[in-house]
Amino acid sequence: MEDLILDNNTIQEEEYIINMGPQHPSTHGVLRFKVSLQGETVLNVQPHCGYIHRGIEKMCEKLTYQQIIHLTDRMDYLSAHINNEAVCLLVENALQIEVPERVKYIRTILSELTRLASHQLWWCAFGMDLGALTTYFYGLRDREPILDIFEETTGARLLQSFNTPGGLMNDIHPNFIKRVKDYIVYFRKKLPEYDELLTGNVILQERTNDVGFLTLEDAISYGVTGPSGRASGFACDIRKHHPYSAYDKVDFKEILYTKGDTFHRYKARVEEMWESLKIIEQLIDNIPDGDYTAKMKPIIKLPEGEYYQRVEAARGEFGVYILSKGEKYPYRAKFRSPNFSNLSAINKMAAGYKIADLVAISGSLDLVIPDIDR
């Protein structure tokens, strides 16, 4: 018996390395965490990315601006519409094209619907990461009508590429306004179910409260943006601080929490769904008449110079940097993806907690792996 206890102690003290991923259900894609453990306590997490690095930035150097839009879909596929918008806004600002008001309104509505669909998928997957399978059905049930609305207007459910430089591919479907309004009424009834089902749940509370702290200073320094950053009190909402499209015309709250633990990252996203509903509600009745696109030349050449455009994607700040030499292809294109910066803080958050908490922490960051690897 004495021997056994001794053995036990030596095992406890030894540092032990395991690989979580690249094929692991809770990493939501091909990402590998190299985790150093002592017993069950995480000492150090090193993310290894690049499993689906496709060289999008290199490809962009041989593609026109209209074609680049289709690649931005394939980075953060859950905020595809918002990523498109970033490239379009950049081109429009560089060429100083004034897009019709109608376009701005429709873009904003579609962006918020995208955000809603993305947060719903995060909510159901986060519940499942922590062992609550039912949430998956609730989340997907509510996401389905949004995808139907997208399909009817844009022709695609996930990767829409509906934005073009200067406007939109097409006008909205005649059913669009009615369906969106019906959906708001529907989802306002369903959203409280999310809190009833999961937020107050004892297991969720135990596993997320006081787990994975990120201080405000660290959030800013690591560039952790989006709901994850705002849970630490980092006022980083681009929609609020650098408004684009129709965001300066709507009234909404920037959801800020101060504690910065996993539960507050959870709360920030759920609360954001209410704000998205509010934004859509203010715009849907007031879509102005007009063209769905501004007049554009078929070949777009940006004047020589550096351009940068920031937008608020579902997971945080998405940025596009273009260096143009006056050609129809960019000389250099760089995408600042929110997940890449959010991931870099994972060691700071997870070190010192148990390995099961790592699943909760990475789940609360809402990682989309193609966005990290690009």
Add this chain to the structure above:
Amino acid sequence: MNNEHLIEKIRSFDSTINITQGPQYLTLDVAPESLSKTAFMLKNNPDLSFDYLFCLTGNDLPDAYSVVYHLESIKHRHCIVLTAKAASRENPVLDTVSNIWLTADFHEREVYDLIGITFANHPDMRRIFLDEEDWVGYPLRKDYTDNNIVSR
């Protein structure tokens, strides 16, 4: 703080610094040897307090390899762009800023991986996306060649 005040403030620290007004942001060109000093000043001066590095880009320009830093101050809500060119084209090296903005840790590894700029004093200078052991070359360089690239 508006741009005139920003220029004035930065000039009071370093009168030789080259400041240009781009279409969007003020751009500071710094010499590679004063990069970490300037970055430290931009972050820690209470009137400037550029505490948020929101983008770090490596470029292969015709004359040199350069790095572009996009900075914002959360307190004052002003933005600035910092650029630095590596002195040598054969062996491009710049000082790290990962001790000033922690997000630069990953972003500098990405620049090292794809452009091949080495960052001196970086705590973990390894490739981040491509294979450390057997990947040859830096794909985002303009002279990069690979048999698998299909030209149209």
